[in-house]
Amino acid sequence: MPTKKMPVKKLLLAGAGHAHIGLLRRRCITPSIKLDITLISAQPQFVYSGMLPGWMAGHYTLDNIRIDIKSLCSQAGVRFIQQPITAVDAKSQQVMTTDDRHYSYDVLSLNTGADTDMRWSHNAETSSVIAIRPLSEFITHWQQILTDARQSKKYQLAIIGAGAAAIELVMAAQVALQQINTNHQVILVCGEHLLSGFNPRFQQRVMKQLYRHGIRMVQERATGYRDGQLSTATDSLTMDAVIAATGVMGSAWTAATDLQTIDNGFIAVNALQQSVSHPNVFAVGDVATRVDEDMAHSGVHAVRGGAIEADNLLAYLRGEPMQNYQPKTRTLYLLSCGDKYAIGSWGKFSVQGRWVWYLKRKIDKRFINAK
Numbered sequence: 001m002p003t004k005k006m007p008v009k010k011l012l013l014a015g016a017g018h019a020h021i022g023l024l025r026r027r028c029i030t031p032s033i034k035l036d037i038t039l040i041s042a043q044p045q046f047v048y049s050g051m052l053p054g055w056m057a058g059h060y061t062l063d064n065i066r067i068d069i070k071s072l073c074s075q076a077g078v079r080f081i082q083q084p085i086t087a088v089d090a091k092s093q094q095v096m097t098t099d100d101r102h103y104s105y106d107v108l109s110l111n112t113g114a115d116t117d118m119r120w121s122h123n124a125e126t127s128s129v130i131a132i133r134p135l136s137e138f139i140t141h142w143q144q145i146l147t148d149a150r151q152s153k154k155y156q157l158a159i160i161g162a163g164a165a166a167i168e169l170v171m172a173a174q175v176a177l178q179q180i181n182t183n184h185q186v187i188l189v190c191g192e193h194l195l196s197g198f199n200p201r202f203q204q205r206v207m208k209q210l211y212r213h214g215i216r217m218v219q220e221r222a223t224g225y226r227d228g229q230l231s232t233a234t235d236s237l238t239m240d241a242v243i244a245a246t247g248v249m250g251s252a253w254t255a256a257t258d259l260q261t262i263d264n265g266f267i268a269v270n271a272l273q274q275s276v277s278h279p280n281v282f283a284v285g286d287v288a289t290r291v292d293e294d295m296a297h298s299g300v301h302a303v304r305g306g307a308i309e310a311d312n313l314l315a316y317l318r319g320e321p322m323q324n325y326q327p328k329t330r331t332l333y334l335l336s337c338g339d340k341y342a343i344g345s346w347g348k349f350s351v352q353g354r355w356v357w358y359l360k361r362k363i364d365k366r367f368i369n370a371k
C-alpha cells in the first residue's frame with residue numbers, strides 16, 4: 001500500500017521581534033506537522049530596546065544588547081532572508097520584499113514592530129530629526145552624536161517624548177554626554193503630560209531623578225526642527241541634535257496591504273492575536289492592535305502575547321483549538337535612570353534604588369541570554 005505523504009505547509013515569519021525570537025528558541029517548533037519555515041527580517045541582528053539606554057550610558061557593549069537572528073534561525077532549522085518586507089497581499093497569500101521578491105505562505109506571522117510617530121513635526125525637515133526606531137539605525141546615529149560631542153566645547157541635545165522610553169533615553173544621554181564634557185546638556189521636550197498612565201508616586205520619583213541629573217524639561221510640544229532650531233509653540237531652541245521618542249505609528253509597509261488595519265496602520269487582531277480580516281495571518285507586538293481591548297504597545301506584551309501567538313499559529317496549522325491572550329491588569333515596569341539606578345512601577349506601587357537597576361539587569365540579561 002502506498003504511504004500517504006504528509007503535506008508540507010509554509011509558515012512565514014515576518015520580522016524578528018520578541019515573539020519570533022521566543023518561537024525560534026523553542027527546541028522543537030513543530031513536533032507533529034511538516035513545516036517549511038522562513039523568517040524574513042530587515043536586520044540580521046535584533047537590538048533589545050530594554051538594554052539600549054544602558055548601552056548609551058556605557059554599562060553594556062553592543063554585543064551585550066543584540067541577538068544574532070541569523071544563527072538562531074540556523075539552529076532552529078528556519079530559512080533566513082535578510083530583507084525588509086514592503087507589502088503583504090493577504091488575498092494571494094504573498095509577502096513582498098524590497099528586492100521585489102514574492103514569498104508565498106499558508107500561514108503568516110507578523111512581528112515587525114512599529115515606526116516612530118513623527119506626525120508632531122509640522123515642517124518638512126524631519127529627516128534631520130533622529131528617530132529612535134529602527135533601533136539599528138539609531139545606534140549609528142548615537143555613535144555619531146558622541147563623536148560630534150567629543151569635538152564640541154558645548155553640545156546641546158534634545159530628546160522629544162513623554163513616555164518611559166524618552167525618559168530612559170534622556171537620562172542615559174545626559175550621563176554619557178556629561179562624561180565627555182560637563183558643558184554638554186540634554187533637554188527633554190515633553191509637552192504637558194509626562195508619563196501619563198503611570199501612578200503619581202512613580203511620576204514624582206521620575207521628576208526627582210530628572211532634577212538630580214540637572215535635566216531641563218520643556219513642557220511644551222515640539223512642532224519642528226529646521227536649521228538647528230527646534231521649535232515649540234512659544235519658543236525656538238538651538239540644538240545640535242534632536243532625538244524623537246514620540247510613540248509609535250504603524251510600519252510604513254502596512255500602507256501596502258489588504259489586511260485590515262486600525263489607528264494609523266496597525267494590524268487589527270482579535271484576542272487570539274489573529275488578523276480580524278484573514279484568519280491565516282497572526283500579528284503580535286507593536287505591529288498589531290487588539291480590537292477587543294485597550295492594550296499598550298510594549299515589549300512586555302510582545303513577549304507574553306508572542307508566546308500565546310506562537311502556540312496559536314501552530315494550533316491553527318494542526319487544526320487544534322487556540323487560546324486567548326489575556327494581558328495581566330498590572331505589569332512591572334522598570335525604568336533605568338542612566339547611572340545604575342532605577343525606578344520600578346507595579347500598579348499603584350513604586351520602588352527605587354540601585355537594587356532596582358540590578359533587578360532590571362537580571363531580567364534583561366535573562367531575556368537576551370535565554371537559550
Ligand SMILES: Cc1cc2nc3c(=O)[nH]c(=O)nc-3n(C[C@H](O)[C@H](O)[C@H](O)COP(=O)(O)OP(=O)(O)OC[C@H]3O[C@@H](n4cnc5c(N)ncnc54)[C@H](O)[C@@H]3O)c2cc1C
Pocket residue numbers: 014015016017018019040041042043045046047049050052053083084085086111112113114132134164165166168169245251253284285286287297298299300301302334
Ligand atoms: C529606549 C526604549 C526602551 C524601552 N523599554 C521598554 C521596557 O523596558 N519594557 C517594555 O515593555 N517596553 C519597552 N520599550 C518598548 C518596546 O521596545 C517595544 O514595545 C517592543 O520592542 C515591541 O516589540 P516587537 O517585538 O513588536 O518589535 P521590535 O522589538 O521592534 O522588533 C521588530 C523586528 O522586526 C524587524 N523589522 C522591522 N521592520 C521590518 C520590515 N519591514 N521587514 C522585516 N523586518 C522588519 C526589526 O529589524 C526587528 O528585528 C522600549 C522602547 C524604547 C525605544
